[in-house]
Each structure stands twice: as C-alpha cells, then as structure tokens.
Amino acid sequence: MQTDEKARYAAMLRRGAELKLALAEQAEPVLAIVDACERALRQGGKLIFCGNGGSAADAQHLATELVIRLRGAVPRASWPAITLALDTSAVTAAVNDFGIDEMFSRPLEGLGRAGDVLFGITTSGKSANVLGAFKKAKEMGITAVGLLGGDGGPALPLCDLAIVVPDTETARIQECHIALGHAILTLMEDRLVRQ
Template sequence: MTQQCNCSEGCGGSGRYEELVLERMLYSARLKESVARRDSDVIAAMAAMIAETFRNGGKVLLCGNGGSAADAQHLAAELTIRYRSSVNRPALPAIALSADTSALTAGANDFGFDEVFARLVEAYGRPGDILVGLSTSGNSPNVLKALRFARQRDMKTLALLGGDGGEIKPHADLAVVVPHTGSADRVQECHIALGHVIVELVEKMLGYD
C-alpha cells in the first residue's frame, strides 16, 4: 500500500519513489540476466581457473577502487574464510590489494597512485597466481597497470568490467563486461553477484559442497 508523505517538502507522496525503486531493481535484475545468458561459460571458466590455481598451491590477488575495492575485499573474505559450504573447509589464499592502507598510501606517495597495485603484485604475485581486476569503467589506470605487470610475472589475469571493457579488457585472459555506462552502481551490483557465483563454483569444484 502506498503511504503518503507528511513532510513539508512538497514531494507529492511516496508513490513516485516507489516507481523509482521498481525501475532501478528491475533494471538491475535484467542486467544480471543479460550477463548470465551471454557469459555463463566465461564465468564458469573463471571459477575453473581459480580452482585449478588453488589446487596447484597458488593464490588469488584482487584489486579495484572505491566500491570495487570493497568488492575485492568482500570476495577475498569469502575465499579465505568460506562461502556457503556446510563443512569447515581449508582456507583458500586470497588477498585484496586495497586492504592495506599503509601500503596504498606509501605506494601512492612514493610511486604515484597509478602504480600502487602493480607494486603490490610485485610483492605478492608469483607465476601461476591469479590477479582479478575490478573496474566499472574498464579504464582504471592502476588496475590496468597491475594486470600488465601480472602478465609479465606469468600470472593469469581475470577482470570484472563495465561499459565496453575499456583498455583493461585486452589484458585479461578472461573478462566479463557488464554492458552499462554512466554510473558505477548497476555494474557493481552485477560484479558482486558474479563474484558470489564464482566463489560458490570454486568451492564445488574443489569438493567443498
């Protein structure tokens, strides 16, 4: 039931805001459906690559800025702790490069913000590891440089992107691009949903379901 607003701002009641809620939520749902139908094979392949890396004793590094930094930390926590498994599985080694504020600010101060993630990939990345880059525009300079450096280190590269994939897409072995431009919000909503599916598949592939 629509409730009328009693505020003095002349907003005309809450009906138009309910319409906005419906519009935004349904658009987000359609965007996720579009990505799922188009890229389900790529998403499953990402999970398989991550699972194989863990089997071989490797680790996953993740990086992004702003909300994508939060998503990187979120997904790293799902891997290091656990996601939905009903058993107390072993921890899976994953590091969000945005989590260490001292390293980020030192790197930005000494080398420039565009280099902060590449510097941390140099510190933590080894051949056979995976770097996952998140960028809603596909053009974040520090994510791009990190993926380039990871490839030089013989690491595998994955990317969750937005828009048309931007400059980053060619530097990822596998990429999922959310076809939305103009704002980061809808892209990030897809990215975290994709990340959750990938983590769930990784646990299944490793036998922790």
C-alpha cells in the same frame, strides 16, 4: 512525489535484474574463470583482488569469502586470497613513492607469483591502477581476470579472461560484480570440496 520515487525504486531493481539475466547467458566465460581459479588453488597459488572505492570493498569481500568461508554449510580449509587495497601503509607508500598507476602493481610484484589469478574490478574499465596491475600480471605469468563495466574500456584487452556488465551506472555494475564473484567462488568451491 512518492509515486515517482516508487517508480524509480522499481526501475532500479528491474534494471539490476535484467542485467543479471543477461549475464546468466554468459556461462562460458564464467566457467573459464572458475577453471583458472581452481587450477591456481590446486597448484598452490592464490587469488588476488584489487579495485577502487566500492570495487575495493568488493575485492575485500570476495577475498574474505575464500580466507574465512563462503557458505557455512560447506566445511573446508581456509584458501589463500588477498586484496591489494587492504594495507593502508602499503597503498599510501606506493602512491607516494611510485604514483597512483603503480598503487596495485607494486605490491603485486612482491606478493604475486606465476600461476596466481588477479581479479581487477573496475566499473569503467579505465582505472589506471587496475590497468597497471593487469600489465604487471601479464609480465609475471599471473592470469588477469577482469570484472568490468560499460564496454570494458582499456582494461578489456589487458585481461586473459573478463566479464563485462553492459551498463554505465556504477551501482548496477557493482551489484552484478558481487553476484558474479559469488557465483564464480561458489562453483569453484563446489569443485574443490568434491575433489
């Protein structure tokens, strides 16, 4: 049994590495996302993140990298970023009063502004509340960025920019999403601190 577990463990890490190597070939869409984020921050906008479950944790993680710091060796000011899944009172009120589909779109309506960037993180591309946020972003002139999985699902056509991790295993997709998020924010930070 232990030999089988060793093989499974190695296979998981290899699959994650293969996916990241495939994503390394997608520099153009990543740089387009970096452009949008840089433009938003330079023009006084903010980055807004949303997702469910592990993707909500990734949304919090990435927003924190901007508000607090990404790399200790890079001195810079705090930058404006929020996650729509952080405030349990707002989340539960939105679900209760408007339904799960508007869980993120309702707070986005109040907190977002034209010129902001919304990152919707969904491993399936099917999360109804993330889809609702993408639709609201379009209405408001907010750039919709998808960190998606599988084939992108119904989220893909709602995004202005997107990166799709071509896999169906949630854990592998999430590993790639956080790696992509870190890469995007690092490239953006390099641009903004050089000014």
